[in-house]
Amino acid sequence: MSDQLTRIRALIGTDKIKKLQNATVMVFGCGAVGSFATEALARSGIGNIILVDFDTVEESNINRQLFATHSTLKRAKIDAARERIADINPDIKVTTFNMFFDSESALPAQPDFVIDAIDTVPSKVAIYRWCTKNKIPFISSMGAARKTDPTKVKLDKISKTYACPLAAVIRRAVRNERLPNFPVVFSTEQPTPHKSTDKNFGSIITVTGTFGLYMANYAIKKLTE
DSSP states (O other): OTTHHHHHHHHHHHHHHHHHOOEEEEEOSTTTHHHHHHHHHTTOOOOOOEOOOOOOOOGGTTTTTTTGGGGGGGGGGHHHHHHHHHHHHHHHHEEEEEOOOOTTOOOOOOOOOOEEEOHHHHHHHHHHHHHTTTTTOEEOOOOOTTOOOOOGGGEGGGGGSSSSSSHHHHHHHHHHOOOOOOOOEEEOOOOOOOSSSSSSOOOEEEEEEEEHHHHHHHHHHHHOO
């Protein structure tokens, strides 16, 4: 019988589909990277998705964020994400936390896997600590802004990163915190010059989306091993 998971079932088999349907993945950040990771999880059969984000949809998000459309402007990103997931697969259980995660935060959840798609360094390190303390496997996104070439996007351990300013900061934090050598997605492309008069860095969907899909693919592989 054909259903919306027919093609992925033909690729990985029924047993692995069941593993995905029974799995819980938490995504920190519903923006440029996180929206693509979340969408890939939803379309691949993940049964339980937890979303953590405190932000609202702005017009400047539309160029690169799946949950950002003219109909979702000014809405909480987690609400827009929940509706989109329900439209993709209404059987998915979606739990949302409208919050800014930091070292003081507490989350009543024990997911099978965590995807970090935020860009605030102290919050990223707090996620790493939380995952390590609770023995939750995770993957983290490094800097996707100021990059234009998706073929330069790589997946490796944080200790193996280079050419990424954010990764350099994270490497130091990991050493100082004595955290494990976890997997990350990063770009080996040298950042392009900042061409705007404001503080926000430029970014393009072809790169940020690649970051998100890399992380979702890694999570799916780990959950079906």
